[in-house]
Amino acid sequence: MNSFIPLNILPKKSRIAALLAGAALFCLAAPQLHATLIWQADTTRGTANFENLNIDQPGGTITVASDPLGQYGNVFKYYLPDEPSGFGKERTESKGTVTPSGTYTLQNDTDYYVGWRSMWNPMPINPGWVALFQLHGYGPSGQPAPLVLRCINGDGTVSFQNGVTGGNPEFWKTTFHTNVWQNFVVHVNISADANVGYVEVWYNGVNQALAGGVSVNGVSRLYCQTLDPTSGSYDALKWGVYRSGAMDGTGPATAYMSGAKLGTTYADVDPTGGSTPDFAISATPSSASVLVGNSATYTVTITPTNGFTDTVTLSASGLPTGATASFNPATISGSGTSTLTVTTSGSTPAGTSSISIDGSSTSASHSASVSLAVKDFTLAVSPSSQTVTAGNGTTYTATTTALNGFSDSVSLSVSGLPSGASGSFNPTSISGGGSSTLSISTTTGTTPGTYTLTITGTDGGLSHSTTTTLVVNAPLPPDFTLSASPSSQTVTAGNGTTYTATTTALNGFSGSVALSVSGLPTGASGSFNPTSITGAGSSTLSVSTTTSTAAGTYPLTITGTSGSLTHTASVSLTINAVSTNNFAGVFQIQNEASGLYLNNQGSLTNGSAITQWTSSTSSNLDWTFIATSNSYYQINSAKSGRDAVVQSASTAAGAKIVQWSFGSSGDDQWKPNSNSDGSYTFVNLHSGLVLGDPGSSTSTSTQMDQETSNGGSNQKWKLIKQ
Secondary structure, three states: OOOOOOHHHOOHHHHHHHHHHHHHHHHHOOOOHHHHOOEEOOHHHHHHHOOEEEEOOOOOEEEEEEOOOOOOOEEEEEEEOOOOOOOOOEEEEEEOEEEOOEEEOOOOOEEEEEEEEEEEOOOOOOOOEEEEEEEEEEOOOOOOOOEEEEEEOOOOEEEEEOOOOOOOOEEEEEEOOOOOOEEEEEEEEEOOOOOOOEEEEEEOOEEOOOOOOEEEOOEEEEEOOOOOOOOOOEEEEEEEEEEOHHHOOOOOEEEEEEEEEEEOOHHHHOOOOOOOOEEEEEEEOOEEEEEOOOEEEEEEEEEEEOOOOOEEEEEEEOOOOOOEEEEEOOEEEOOEEEEEEEEOOOOOOOEEEEEEEEEEOOOOEEEEEEEEEEEEEEEEEEOOEEEEEOOOEEEEEEEEEEEOOOOOEEEEEEEOOOOOOEEEEEOOEEEOOEEEEEEEEOOOOOOOEEEEEEEEEEEOOEEEEEEEEEEEEOOOOOEEEEEEEOOEEEEEOOOEEEEEEEEEEEOOOOOEEEEEEEOOOOOOEEEEEOOEEEOOEEEEEEEEOOOOOOOEEEEEEEEEEEOOEEEEEEEEEEEEOOOOOOOOOEEEEEEOOOOOEEEOOOOOOOOOEOEEEOOOOOHHHOEEEEEOOOOOEEEEEOOOOOEEEEHHHOOOOOOEEEEEOOOOOOOOOEEEEEOOOOOEEEEEOOOOOEEEOHHHOOOOOOOOEEEOOOOOHHHOEEEEEO
């Protein structure tokens, strides 16, 4: 701070001489504009900057505090507590100017510049009046305030008034703002003469047009009394909160003051230091994502600097195709926030756009950028057409493709199906991109025709559709097919074989199919079990031959008949002639599963167990075949002369085999049926069961038994001629 001697402490003649000398010095050193700084409110000196503190209410304070907006470090804080209705006027103000050298009193008939920053929050302004700055008169009692900045009757404005002559005529006003720093500079000539005294006002760095004012060198000036004409009057500067009794009960008030200065030039006291009021614009979040057809919101914030209070008009550019933007509110005065809503439409393409949020005032323009990710999906179906016969079904594949990171769940549906048809999706929804199978079912009552099916994928309010074609043909009459397996069988004359006949139902066929076979040679016969099939099923055709059946290969035709429907299947039967020499001589009989040989254990008596043994030259293992009738034989032991028989003529599976003298019950007669591998299966005349090695045993002590035929190797025997 520049050093100076306060003029008010010098004798009058000395003051005049000093002023003249100072003026001469100023003319010689004009570029040093701050040389005429008289006083400044230095927060390091606290309330020592002021002559008096006018606090009427207990709890009212004037302190140094941190700027609640974080812009100007430490500032002066004026706190006015509230009083109940009827208390009267309330005041927390500082009065006067005190330099480190002492009190400085404003001089009459002198020209001054006063500059400062003000911020108010909270500040009730309704229903009475609130004074926030005064150039107040002192001396004789009842001095008015030649200049006062105050709010009146809560009309939302703050105004300057001149109050020397009474009535407090208003000569300037603007919108009242809270929670934003505002800059003021007042140029005043202190004079009781209305033709000499004047006031000029700068608000946020801009000279203000004053009601009743005139232009002087391009500056609006109001000539008026700025000093009470009563002898001994003088003026002093006051900051703070001073309000009428009508404000009782409206709540506490707080005023903040910063950078107050008193000087003789504008540059001395300019709160901005020459900086222009301005604003910054920001937006949150910095990025947002939205589905096509939906909206995203951002919060736009205007932050003022250097006392900026102008109106900022908001706009947005860089929007994607088909999107619109709206602000609420569309303008911000001084400081505040607005909600930007970006609404997309069905024509907005998927992708990420950089949106410029622009703020413009009469003096400045600034922008902030945000990004908007628009997400979407596409839907396709394949194939483009399917054809079914009524009563049958078909499938399509619905596929979604995610665009720009789309990952939501898409629910699928189908419309346009004909009566009697239904559709289902598996899965019923797709997350992001993927596929689902649409299965279509029809009934025989579904009307034939060509139908356009619409497949729709939906995610909330977002949906896409695609189409495909379903052609339904008239249903075919009920029918069946007939097949037989195996395609051929080979037997030795006198033996039998089997085939399986199978029907398959078509178009809802459910009739009874009667089966028959033709083409059998003389001496052969065939029978079905069951003799007919209802709808779909199988039947076993058993073919029997006699030893007299002629050898050869015979085509057999199996016929299925149901009403007027007839279908056939073809198989072949090969019959080998019976060799009269096949069973002549002595044989060892080897089991195919165990590799051991049929053994009478050397016994010569009836009832001895027939077991198996390893190969040897012992006659215990030798057997002969003695023909009886109808291709049956006695299996006769060369050792004992007795036959292999079923014990006690049993017909039960598992009955044991013993040797016994030939009789008449048939349990001692066996039919050798040849197998394709050259082995034989021996079928007992009495029981119809076959000779077997129980459990495919390899033990030499295991007694043979009779078993239900299953084609197993333990039921197959090879003849080793000796």
